[in-house]
Amino acid sequence: xxxxxxxxxxxxxxxxxxxxxxxxxxxxxxxxxxxxxxxxxxxxxxxxxxxxxxxxxxxxxxxxxxxxxxxxxxxxxxxxxxxxxxxxxxxxxxxxxxxxxxxxxxxxxxxxxxxxxxxxxxxxxxxxxxxxxxxxxxxxxxxxxxxxxxxxxxxxxxxxxxxxxxxxxxxxxxxxxxxxxxxxxxxxxxxxxxxxxxxxxxxxxxxxxxxxxxxxxxxxxxxxxxxxxxxxxxxxxxxxxxxxxxxxxxxxxxxxxxxxxxxxxxxxxxxxxxxxxxxxxxxxxxxxxxxxxxxxxxxxxxxxxxxxxxxxxxxxxxxxxxxxxxxxxxxxxxxxxxxxxxxxxxxxxxxxxxxxxxxxxxxxxxxxxxxxxxxxxxxxxxxxxxx
Numbered sequence: 001x002x003x004x005x006x007x008x009x010x011x012x013x014x015x016x017x018x019x020x021x022x023x024x025x026x027x028x029x030x031x032x033x034x035x036x037x038x039x040x041x042x043x044x045x046x047x048x049x050x051x052x053x054x055x056x057x058x059x060x061x062x063x064x065x066x067x068x069x070x071x072x073x074x075x076x077x078x079x080x081x082x083x084x085x086x087x088x089x090x091x092x093x094x095x096x097x098x099x100x101x102x103x104x105x106x107x108x109x110x111x112x113x114x115x116x117x118x119x120x121x122x123x124x125x126x127x128x129x130x131x132x133x134x135x136x137x138x139x140x141x142x143x144x145x146x147x148x149x150x151x152x153x154x155x156x157x158x159x160x161x162x163x164x165x166x167x168x169x170x171x172x173x174x175x176x177x178x179x180x181x182x183x184x185x186x187x188x189x190x191x192x193x194x195x196x197x198x199x200x201x202x203x204x205x206x207x208x209x210x211x212x213x214x215x216x217x218x219x220x221x222x223x224x225x226x227x228x229x230x231x232x233x234x235x236x237x238x239x240x241x242x243x244x245x246x247x248x249x250x251x252x253x254x255x256x257x258x259x260x261x262x263x264x265x266x267x268x269x270x271x272x273x274x275x276x277x278x279x280x281x282x283x284x285x286x287x288x289x290x291x292x293x294x295x296x297x298x299x300x301x302x303x304x305x306x307x308x309x310x311x312x313x314x315x316x317x318x319x320x321x322x323x324x325x326x327x328x329x330x331x332x333x334x335x336x337x338x339x340x341x342x343x344x345x346x347x348x349x350x351x352x353x354x355x356x357x358x359x360x361x362x363x364x365x366x367x368x369x370x371x372x373x374x375x376x377x378x379x380x381x382x383x384x385x386x387x
Contacts, residue, residue: 080141182349
C-alpha cells in the first residue's frame, strides 16, 4: 500500500511486524471464558510499551479463567483527556492448531479452524499502533486499553466489568466486518425471550387420548408469530428448541428461545409483546399453558454525527487516505454495554470476513489500516485537545 500519509504516527506502522504479531496472537488459544493464555501474552507485551495493567474479577460471575484487562499508558501530555481503545480477548471457537495461509494479500486459516481475526486483528493493531506512536516520538495524551473477556457469549465480560477501574470516558472499538473507514453510529436494543410450553405427556399406545403435544402447541404459535425482518429497524428470531423424553411419549413440555433486536426500544417491546401474546393465545386455545421469560441483553446507542469522536475519526481517516462512511448495524458489540455504563464510544470497521466460521479471513490491507487508523486517532485526538 504505497499511499502518501499525512499522519506522522501512521507512517511508522510496520506491515511485516504487524502481520507477524497478528499471526502469533491468532494462534493463542482463547475461546470464551478461557482467555488466560491471551492475557498472559498481553501481560508480557503491554508493559514493554509503558502500560500498567490491572484485571477485574468479572470472570467470577461466570466461572471464567481471568477477568477483563484494563491497561493504562500515562502518555506524554496529561492535560489531554484520555482516550480508550477496546476489544475482546476471546474467540468464538478455539484456534488451537491454527495453520494460517496468506493468498493474494488475504489471511485465511487452512479451513480446519477459525482464523480468530475477530478480534485478534484489533488487539494486534492496537499494539502495533502504540509501537508506531512511540517510534514516531509524537506527543500524545493518556491511552487506555479496555480488553474484555467472554464477549462472544453475549458481551458478558463487559456486563460484569468493574467500571470504577476505568479512567477514560471516550473511545473506539474496532470490531466490525466493514472495511477500515466504517463508522457505526447506531447499535440495537436486544432482548432474549424464552417460552416453556406445557401440554400433557402420555404414551402413544397406552393412553394417547390423555396426551396433548406441547410440540404441536408450540408449532402453531410459531406459525402465527411474525418472525424474521419485522421492518427496516427490527429483527426477530427463534433459535433454540428443546424438549421431549422418548419417541414413544407425547411430549408434555418444550422450551423455545428467541431474540429480538431493534433500533427502537418501542418496537423492541412491541415485538416481544406480540410474541408473548401469540404463544399465550395458542396455548389457551389448546388447553395448554405457557411460561414466558424476557431477558434484556443490552441497550441500544445512537451517537450524533457532531460528536467529537466522530469528527476525530473522520479527520484521522482522511490523514491515512482512507474513505470514511457512517452507518448503523443491528449487530451487537461491547460498544452497546460500554455506552450503557456511562462511557462514550463507537464501533469501527476492521474488515474481517466470514467470522465464526472456518472460512474467516482478513485482508492485510485492512489489518494494516486498522493499525494506521488507531495511530492516527491517537495523534488527531491530541491535536484536537492540546492547549
